[in-house]
Amino acid sequence: MTEEQQQKTREQRGRKTTSADAQIQSTEDEQTNLLVGIPAYNEEVGIGSTILAAQRHADHIVVVDDGSSDDTIEIAKQAGATVLQHDTNRGKGGAVKTILEFARSTECENLVLIDGDGQHKPSDIPQVIGPVTDGDADIVIGSRYLETDADDETPLYRRFGQRILDVLTTGRTGTKLTDTQSGFRAFSADAIDSLRLQTDGIGVESEMIDTAVRQDLTIEEASIDVRYEGIDGQTYNPLHHGLTVVTFILKLVRDKHPLIFFGLPGLLLTVAGALYGLDAILIYQSTGTFYPAKVLVSGFVTIIGTLGIFCGLILNRISNMIDRVHEVGI
Template sequence: MQGGISTAESAAHEQTGGDSSLSPETKSPRLSNTLVAIPAYNEEIGIGSTVLSVQKITKNVLVVDDGSSDATADIAREAGATVIEHEQNQGKGGAVQTIFDYAAGSDYKALVLIDGDGQHVPEEIPEVVHPVLNGHAEMVIGSRYIESETTETPLYRRVGQQTLDSLTIGSSGESLTDTQSGFRAFSVEAVEKISITTDGIGVESEMIDRASAADLEISEVPIDVRYDGVDGQTYNPLRHGLAVVVFILQLVRDKHPLVFFGAPGMLLFLFGTLYGLQGILVYQATGVFYPAKVLVAGFSTVIGVLGVFAGLILNQIANMITET
C-alpha cells in the first residue's frame, strides 16, 4: 500500500511503541529503544545461544557476569553482548542492581530482564515489554501460569513456587500468579525507583515489594518456559526456596512488625495462660503439682507479652518513619 504501512507493520509499530523494524530472521518487531539484560553466573552452556536469540529482537544486550568461574563472560562477549564482570560473586541481587545502575544512566525507554540458562523464549520479549512501552505499566512480569492451570514446571518446583507466591503476595499486597519469574520488563521510572538491597535470590520478591511501595503499576503477561534441554539450575531448589522465605520474613518484620512479633506473641501468651490454667485445675483436682507445667506456662506467657509489646512499639516506629 503506497504512502502507508502494511497491517503486520502497523501491528509491530503499535506493539513496540513506534519502533516497527522487523528482524529478517524471525519477522519479529525490533526494539531499538529497549535494553535486554541478563544476570549470569556460570552459564557458559546457555549464555551464547541466549544472547544470539535476543539479538534477533534487539542489539542492545547487556550481560552482567557475577563472578563466574567458567567462560560465561567470554562467550557472551563473543556473541555480541556488552559485558560487565563482577570480580567476585555478589549474588543475583547484586547483578540486578548493577543492571539497574547501568540502565539508569542510559537513554533506553525500557529494560527487560531474562535468565541466561535458556529457559525463557526471547521471541516473547516484545509481548512482555509492550505494556511498558505503551505506558500501561511500570513493571511487567512474564507469568508461566496466568493463562492455564497446566504447566511444564516440575511438580516439586510448582509447589514451592506457590508457597513463595503466597508469602510474596501477603507481604506486598499485590495479586500475582508468578512472583518468582525472572522474565520482567521495567519502565525508566521503575528503574529509578526500585533499589535492590538483598544480594541473594530473594531479589524477585524484593522487586515486587519495592515497586508496590513506590505505587508503581505492576501487571503480568503470559509466557512460555523451556525446561527440556536446559542444563539444570544455578541454585538448589530447596536452598533457593528457603533463602526466599527468609528474605520475605525479613520484609514482613520490617514492614509489619506488629504481625511479625505481635501475632506469635499473642499465641504464646494464650498458650501459656491456658497451659498454666490447666496445671492449676489438675492441682486442685488431684493435689499433684507439676513444676514443669508452671515453668513452661510462665515462660510462654512472659515471652508472649514481650512479643506483643515489641510488635506495638516497632509498629509505631515504622509508622513514624513512613510518615516522614
C-alpha cells in the first residue's frame, strides 16, 4: 500500500494525528453529541484502557497529547481516538484549552473531561453527565469526597491538601464544593462556549470554577470513584501540585479580586499600626516615657496599610470597569 493510500485510510478511520490547530480547523463542520476529552502526558500505561472504556458512553473521543516522549500517541490512535498533538509540553491547562477549542469547532452538545492515567473510571461518565443533559447544571464536577466511603483509596495527606485547596478556591466565590481539583468534569454547550481560560498550568481546575461563577454558570457535583493503587501514570508530586495551585489562586485573586488581595492585608496592617501607636500613647500618658521606635513603627505600618486599602479600591474599580467592557463587547 502506498503512502497516499495509507494516509487516506487513516483519515477515513478518524485516527489521524496532527497538530492541534490544524485538526481543530479541519473539524469545523462536524457535530458531536457527547465528546470525551482526555489531556495526556506520558500516559502510555493507562491511556488505552481509558479510551476503550470511554467509548461505551461517548460519540467521539479526543486525546490531546501534551508533548509526550513515550508511546501515548500510538496507543491512543490504536484505541480509536482522535489525537491532537502539542509539539512541546504546555501543561495541563494548555491541553484543556485545546480540548475546549476542539469542542467548540465540532459544536458538540456536551463535553466530558477525564484524566488519562486510569484514576478515573469511565463507567462514571453517565452519572457525571446526567445533570448536564437534564438541564440542571452547566458544569458537573466528579467529586471523590461527596459521599463518605469506607473503601476510599485517597491517602490522608492528599485529602488534607485537597481540603485546603477547596477552601482557597471556593472561599472567594461562595460556591460550596467538596472536590475543586477533580479533573473529571462535564460541560454543557453554554459552558463550553463561555469558558475562555488563560492558564496553561495545573491551576486550570480552579480557574474553571472562578470563570464559571463569574459567568453565572451553574455548578453541581456528582459522586465518583477513583483508583490510586497500581496507577503508573504521569502525576505531579502532591506538594508541588499544592504549592503550584495555591500560587495560581493567589494570582487569580490578585488579578480578579484586588480589593481582597490588597485591601484585606491593608486593613489588618492599618488596625495593627493604630493599636501599636495607641499602646505607645497609653504608656506615655501613664509613665511619661516616650518610645520613638514604637511611634515610627506604628506610623510606617499604618501608612503601608492605608496605601494597601486605597490600592485595592482603585484596582477593584479598574477590574470592574474591564469586566463591564467585556460584558458589553466593546
